[in-house]
Amino acid sequence: MTPYMGSILPFAGTYAPQDWHFCDGTLLSVSQYEALFSLFGTTYGGDGVNTFGIPDLRARMPVGAYMNVSNGDIYPLGSKGGQAYTTLTSANMPLHSHTAPPITTQASGTYKISNATATTTSPTAGSLLAAGPVTTSTTAPYTTTPATIPLASSMANFTVPVGTAGFGATQTVPSVPPYVGVSFIVALVGLYPVRP
Numbered sequence: 002m003t004p005y006m007g008s009i010l011p012f013a014g015t016y017a018p019q020d021w022h023f024c025d026g027t028l029l030s031v032s033q034y035e036a037l038f039s040l041f042g043t044t045y046g047g048d049g050v051n052t053f054g055i056p057d058l059r060a061r062m063p064v065g066a067y068m069n070v071s072n073g074d075i076y077p078l079g080s081k082g083g084q085a086y087t088t089l090t091s092a093n094m095p096l097h098s099h100t101a102p103p104i105t106t107q108a109s110g111t112y113k114i115s116n117a118t119a120t121t122t123s124p125t126a127g128s129l130l131a132a133g134p135v136t137t138s139t140t141a142p143y144t145t146t147p148a149t150i151p152l153a154s155s156m157a158n159f160t161v162p163v164g165t166a167g168f169g170a171t172q173t174v175p176s177v178p179p180y181v182g183v184s185f186i187v188a189l190v191g192l193y194p195v196r197p
Contacts, residue, residue, distance in 0.1 A: 026057030117146035
């Protein structure tokens with residue numbers, strides 16, 4: 002069966018058959034392939050006077066040419082895009098959150114107070130609860146005099162809230178699906194596709 006000129010096929014062989022060429026971006030002579038040039042123009046490269054290019058599908062897959070500006074689908078004929086690897090950062094991720102239950106733990110200790118007279122209403126580093134007198138709500142309850150009276154040991158529960166932090170090292174990750182390498186070939190000659 003004679004193919005249409007400009008047809009592209011996957012091919013598993015190690016060489017391009019006669020009248021076909023690997024889709025490797027080669028620049029061809031306009032004068033030698035005038036009919037094919039009339040189909041491709043400079044869509045795939047070349048100066049349009051002496052040379053024109055054929056599609057380069059090495060390490061690429063074809064996608065249907067399509068343009069729909071309203072929804073952002075823009076794939077003009079001959080355009081290239083995509084990447085084999087991408088680096089993920091927090092900017093690439095949608096807004097989301099993680100929940101983690103709080104951790105409840107226990108702590109125990111022996112506490113001491115001072116039997117000295119209170120001297121201040123505002124505790125500072127090293128301050129202890131002090132002895133009276135307790136006469137008004139503004140009575141100084143603290144002192145820095147060393148502790149002398151031990152209180153009973155007690156156990157207390159503490160709830161510690163747990164937060165989440167960002168992780169990752171901005172590593173590159175592959176963005177291609179499983180694959181097997183074959184060649185694409187383009188028909189240099191054949192039936193000329195007549196416009197309907």
